[in-house]
Amino acid sequence: MDLTPSQRSAIEHVTAWAKNQRQDADATITHILNMSNISRERWRQAVRHVKVHARIGLQFHPDRPDASMRTVAEALLEDGIYKSQFETLISNGSVTAYPGGERDLWEKRLFGGAYHRKGVISKDQNMGRFT
Numbered sequence: 378m379d380l381t382p383s384q385r386s387a388i389e390h391v392t393a394w395a396k397n398q399r400q401d402a403d404a405t406i407t408h409i410l411n412m413s414n415i416s417r418e419r420w421r422q423a424v425r426h427v428k429v430h431a432r433i434g435l436q437f438h439p440d441r442p443d444a445s446m447r448t449v450a451e452a453l454l455e456d457g458i459y460k461s462q463f464e465t466l467i468s469n470g471s472v473t474a475y476p477g478g479e480r481d482l483w484e485k486r487l488f489g490g491a492y493h494r495k496g497v498i499s500k501d502q503n504m505g506r507f508t
């Protein structure tokens with residue numbers, strides 16, 4: 378799957394942020410390991426284990442109706458794609474997944490504005506699929 382320029386930019390932003398935070402994060406991890414009497418090697422083994430065996434869980438309510446009154450399960454079956462709350466406008470928490478909403482602004486900070494730049498098709502115009 379090819380990444381769009383926006384997706385590449387978002388990944389670059391998060392990678393740069395993580396590299397910038399690495400020293401502080403490593404110091405925090407070292408402190409916690411020392412306080413817990415856990416060796417660095419034991420921690421590395423645990424991280425490797427998580428990387429191999431971790432799974433992603435998707436949260437959704439299959440019985441909720443979307444704007445067209447299809448249930449989430451029906452839409453998933455018919456469309457064959459898992460849609461974001463920007464697309465479905467369904468949330469079990471904050472319903473701020475709209476341009477300028479709290480969720481939108483949080484994602485803008487998180488991804489360095491990668492999906493808010495001029496020339497990027499907006500979420501509402503492109504049903505949540507960025508270009």
